[in-house]
Amino acid sequence: xxxxxxxxxxxxxxxxxxxxxxxxxxxxxxxxxxxxxxxxxxxxxxxxxxxxxxxxxxxxxxxxxxxxxxxxxxxxxxxxxxxxxxxxxxxx
Numbered sequence: 001x002x003x004x005x006x007x008x009x010x011x012x013x014x015x016x017x018x019x020x021x022x023x024x025x026x027x028x029x030x031x032x033x034x035x036x037x038x039x040x041x042x043x044x045x046x047x048x049x050x051x052x053x054x055x056x057x058x059x060x061x062x063x064x065x066x067x068x069x070x071x072x073x074x075x076x077x078x079x080x081x082x083x084x085x086x087x088x089x090x091x092x
Contacts, residue, residue, distance in 0.1 A: 003087055010047040010083065017048025021055035021062075028061075037068055044075035047083070 020043060024035040040062075044052060049072070055061060062068045 006083060006086055010050075013043065013047035014049075014051035014054075016051065017043050017053075018051030018055045020048070021052045022059055025055075025059045025061040037071075040068070041071050041075045044072055045079055047079055049076035049079055 017040075020035055020040070024040075027034050040052060043049075052072070053076070056063055062072075
């Protein structure tokens with residue numbers, strides 16, 4: 001299996017996660033339509049969680065909402081496990 005696409009994919013997804021989270025924060029400040037939390041979770045599952053996390057910390061977005069953070073952390077963990085599996089980093 002050719003895993004050469006994994007790191008570029010993760011970089012692009014992470015950039016998209018960062019942009020999406022900062023855009024959502026801007027929308028929230030202006031009282032406009034928001035990005036659904038489910039979209040953040042799907043993006044985290046697809047590898048965008050590092051960018052989302054960086055944006056969350058940088059602009060203090062959704063950092064005090066356990067109902068969002070717990071599923072987000074589980075999605076990030078699932079992504080890490082999937083990437084490790086794809087890259088052949090299996091125990092034993």
